[in-house]
Amino acid sequence: MKNYSEYFNKKSRMIRSPEIEGGNQGRLAPLQPEHLQHRLTELLQVQNDYFPCFDWAFPPPLLSKRKPPSDAPTLFAQPSVTPGRYSVYLHSPFCKTLCSFCYYAVIPGRGVQHADTYVDYLVREMVLYRDSLSGQVCESVYFGGGTPTFLDDDLLVRVFTGLRDNFTIEPGAEITIEAAPGTLPRAKTALLRDLGVTRLSYGIQTLDEALLAGMNRHYSVPEAIRELEDAVQIIGNVNIDTMYGFDGEPEEALTSTLTAFHAIGIPSVSIYALDKQRNQAKDVQLPPKDLQYEHKIQQFARAETLLHKMGYRQVLQNVFVDPQRGSYRHQLRRWDNLPLVALGMNSQGYAPRRPYQNMISMKSYFEAIDAGRLPVATMDELDPAMELCRELTSKLRFTFVSRSELMYKYGVDVSRVFADLISALNGLGYIANDGDVMRMTPQAAYYNNVIPMLFAPDAFKELLLGLPEEYLQGFPVPYVMTQLGFAQSCPISFPASVPGERRALGRRQHGQRHRSMNGAAVQNQRATVNQRQANRRRADRYRPWLAGTQLTATPGAS
Ligand SMILES: C[S@@+](CC[C@H](N)C(=O)[O-])C[C@H]1O[C@@H](n2cnc3c(N)ncnc32)[C@H](O)[C@@H]1O
Numbered sequence: 001m002k003n004y005s006e007y008f009n010k011k012s013r014m015i016r017s018p019e020i021e022g023g024n025q026g027r028l029a030p031l032q033p034e035h036l037q038h039r040l041t042e043l044l045q046v047q048n049d050y051f052p053c054f055d056w057a058f059p060p061p062l063l064s065k066r067k068p069p070s071d072a073p074t075l076f077a078q079p080s081v082t083p084g085r086y087s088v089y090l091h092s093p094f095c096k097t098l099c100s101f102c103y104y105a106v107i108p109g110r111g112v113q114h115a116d117t118y119v120d121y122l123v124r125e126m127v128l129y130r131d132s133l134s135g136q137v138c139e140s141v142y143f144g145g146g147t148p149t150f151l152d153d154d155l156l157v158r159v160f161t162g163l164r165d166n167f168t169i170e171p172g173a174e175i176t177i178e179a180a181p182g183t184l185p186r187a188k189t190a191l192l193r194d195l196g197v198t199r200l201s202y203g204i205q206t207l208d209e210a211l212l213a214g215m216n217r218h219y220s221v222p223e224a225i226r227e228l229e230d231a232v233q234i235i236g237n238v239n240i241d242t243m244y245g246f247d248g249e250p251e252e253a254l255t256s257t258l259t260a261f262h263a264i265g266i267p268s269v270s271i272y273a274l275d276k277q278r279n280q281a282k283d284v285q286l287p288p289k290d291l292q293y294e295h296k297i298q299q300f301a302r303a304e305t306l307l308h309k310m311g312y313r314q315v316l317q318n319v320f321v322d323p324q325r326g327s328y329r330h331q332l333r334r335w336d337n338l339p340l341v342a343l344g345m346n347s348q349g350y351a352p353r354r355p356y357q358n359m360i361s362m363k364s365y366f367e368a369i370d371a372g373r374l375p376v377a378t379m380d381e382l383d384p385a386m387e388l389c390r391e392l393t394s395k396l397r398f399t400f401v402s403r404s405e406l407m408y409k410y411g412v413d414v415s416r417v418f419a420d421l422i423s424a425l426n427g428l429g430y431i432a433n434d435g436d437v438m439r440m441t442p443q444a445a446y447y448n449n450v451i452p453m454l455f456a457p458d459a460f461k462e463l464l465l466g467l468p469e470e471y472l473q474g475f476p477v478p479y480v481m482t483q484l485g486f487a488q489s490c491p492i493s494f495p496a497s498v499p500g501e502r503r504a505l506g507r508r509q510h511g512q513r514h515r516s517m518n519g520a521a522v523q524n525q526r527a528t529v530n531q532r533q534a535n536r537r538r539a540d541r542y543r544p545w546l547a548g549t550q551l552t553a554t555p556g557a558s
């Protein structure tokens, strides 16, 4: 008989955050550089994938949550490493039907009758943030779901008017909306363009009609193709979501789908491996192994080769973009620790050093806003080392790490801090270094949800030891992290001066500081600033998405 978790329901949704007990100092095994490679080899046999690719987050959702503040000025009170800038995510939960594979917070079918009220609350939530973000610019908006294009035209107008009334959206901002087949007549696509949408992400999954019917997705493929052709004509910058790994799926289903979309000129393609683990009951006696994993890795490798041949560039492990016509800025900027304002039920945001998530039920979401409170349900509190490691681990997981960029932003040389761990992973062939850039190799694919987590501060790993046994035994991430023991070769120490992109602000006040310094101090200061600017230029070479929609380099591509 299955033994279910007391922290997860039968659909593996977390029902209770674990309490972490303190007093674990000294329980983590000390760093033994000479044994690290051997230890990693043993540990990485344990389990493979727990966090699915697109839902991976550092820190993992295991920590005791702090009580979130009820107002935006308090939530956004910590200093930002990207000062003056933020992005916005909005969630619309409504969908025509509930797809069999989906584990998002969606309200299918007739639930859409609440959409009018829901949009009122979305706009009222924007007002709660307005004053604390005034003077800053919003560089991207992502309207996801659910299926936001399932909303009527007048509701879409209200959402976009609310955004412009309450936030300063910079010219050239990337504004994305998600769509599903059967919800995008030509007139709606034109309306979205007029409302300022610059990018459309269309979930089509596959062109195999038999597979679609098995997913409870009922629409005609020719209709979907017509909607997509209109979108390419009207908006241009269009992404499609495709999926693979279904039972009974023909071997070539994914590659034929990709070939067909390339033929109709789709500029951006995301490919997702079907993740069943999130929807399955967790059996705490067994590690969560995905038996299809190796097969999925092979399918992915074939799709990757095909997309490269077709001229797409890999901007994220599973996202491929035609550099002339597509963009993918919003999601990539998340890994720069750019603040992300979360609007709508269940949406996830990032206030400086405070990842947070909104209430999951519509009732509690409405009640909080009625009471004039932010509808934030859970929040983590990160110290500066955890914030740095959030950027380091996320970039390693999703793209690549530019060490000089992190040095510039945080004043910390991560290659020194994790020297022994990097060298052990290099030795095992899981991490490659190319000058300033470090990334995971294709051989790491099997462990790519676990390896980045090892680059967490040792103090955090020690904290994890205070988790209930269930977490330590049943989940690969905390298990591997705690069993590896200490992995830092030296402490993470921040320079006394203000770190991060905050230096950009410092430079603006530069002249003022010069007046109060003597000659030698001015020269030192200049040398440091020049060095930082050189580092910055080097790092920018690897951050093509910041330069606009034109991608000029992809060192992360493998
Ligand atoms: C938030 S959904 C929104 C897209 C849109 N509603 C649609 O499905 O047409 C974003 C994407 O996540 C992917 N996705 C959803 N559930 C998944 C699962 N269980 N495993 C893998 N990918 C999944 C699908 O490719 C989907 O298009």
Ligand code: SF4
Pocket (backbone or CB within 6 Å): 094, 095, 096, 097, 098, 099, 102, 103, 104, 106, 145, 146, 147, 180, 203
């Ligand atoms: S349409 Fe998209 S969001 Fe809605 S249930 Fe299907 S996959 Fe999930």
